[in-house]
Amino acid sequence: MEISFIGAGNLAWHLAPALENAGHHINEVYSHQLKHARQLVSNLYDAHTHSELNFADSPSQLFVLAIPDDALESVCSQLVLPENALVVHTSGARSLESLENWMAIYSDVPVRTGVFYPLQTFTKGQSFMLFDEIPLCIEATDSTTEDTLVQLGQAMSDTVYIITSEERRTLHVAAVFACNFTNHLLTIAHDLTVRDGLEFDLLRPIIAETFRKGLAAPNPTAVQTGPARRGDLTTIETHLTYLSNQPKLAEIYQLLTQSIRSQYSQ
Structure with missing residues (x-):
C-alpha cells in the first residue's frame, strides 16, 4: 500500500518504519516542523518530505494522522486529499465519529475514515x-475499510482487535494509569533518592520485581x-512527616494510600 504520514513525532518514528518492514511504501512525510519530517524520512527507504497539507496529487492510498489530539481538527480543516483516500487517526481518546465529521465538513472530495x-x-x-506483540486497535466506518485496516495490522502484529471508540477510550484511560502515571511515580522516586544523596539504582530490583509480579498475576x-x-x-x-515540606508529594502519597486502603477494606 502507498502511504503518507502527517506527523513525524514519537509514534510516526516507529510506525512508519514498521509499515515499510511489512511491505508497504511510505511516499511522503509532512510535519509543521520540516526538520522533524526530514529526520523521519532519513530512516525510510524512498520517502520524501511534503511541505504542505495539500495531497491532492499524491499517489498514496492511506494517510496516517500521527499528530496530537488537539491538532486533529485544525489539520483536517487544511487537509486536501485525493478522492476516495483512506485517512486514519492514531488517537486513543478521539472518536472515529469526530474524524468522520471533520472530513465531511472540510473535505471537498469523498474520503474513507478509520482508526489505527x-x-x-x-x-x-x-x-x-518491533510491532509483533503490540496490540493494534482498529475501527472503521464500513466493512471494506475495516478489512483493509485489519489486513494492514495483521501484516505487522499478531494482536489486532476491532474495537469501538468507547472501548478504545477505556483502554486509553487504563494505559494512562498503567504507563504514564507509573512512570511519573518512578520519576518521583528517582528525585527523592537523588535529593538525599542516594542512588536510584538501589530501587531497581524492587521496581523490577513489582512489575514481574503484577504482570504475572491474574489480577495485580x-x-x-x-x-x-x-x-x-x-x-x-512517618512517611507523611518526611514529606511535610513537600505538600504536593504528600497529597499524592495520601491519595494513593487512601485508594489502596479502600480497595482492601471492601
Whole structure:
C-alpha cells in the first residue's frame, strides 16, 4: 500500500518504519516542523518530505494522522486529499465519529475514515520497536475499510482487535494509569533518592520485581504490598512527616494510600 504520514513525532518514528518492514511504501512525510519530517524520512527507504497539507496529487492510498489530539481538527480543516483516500487517526481518546465529521465538513472530495491505534508507549530517537506483540486497535466506518485496516495490522502484529471508540477510550484511560502515571511515580522516586544523596539504582530490583509480579498475576491486586495494604498507620504517618515540606508529594502519597486502603477494606 502507498502511504503518507502527517506527523513525524514519537509514534510516526516507529510506525512508519514498521509499515515499510511489512511491505508497504511510505511516499511522503509532512510535519509543521520540516526538520522533524526530514529526520523521519532519513530512516525510510524512498520517502520524501511534503511541505504542505495539500495531497491532492499524491499517489498514496492511506494517510496516517500521527499528530496530537488537539491538532486533529485544525489539520483536517487544511487537509486536501485525493478522492476516495483512506485517512486514519492514531488517537486513543478521539472518536472515529469526530474524524468522520471533520472530513465531511472540510473535505471537498469523498474520503474513507478509520482508526489505527497502536496500544504502546513510543519515544522518538530510540531503536525502532518491533510491532509483533503490540496490540493494534482498529475501527472503521464500513466493512471494506475495516478489512483493509485489519489486513494492514495483521501484516505487522499478531494482536489486532476491532474495537469501538468507547472501548478504545477505556483502554486509553487504563494505559494512562498503567504507563504514564507509573512512570511519573518512578520519576518521583528517582528525585527523592537523588535529593538525599542516594542512588536510584538501589530501587531497581524492587521496581523490577513489582512489575514481574503484577504482570504475572491474574489480577495485580493479589500481589499488592506496602504499609497501606497492611494498614500500617504508624509507618504512613512517618512517611507523611518526611514529606511535610513537600505538600504536593504528600497529597499524592495520601491519595494513593487512601485508594489502596479502600480497595482492601471492601
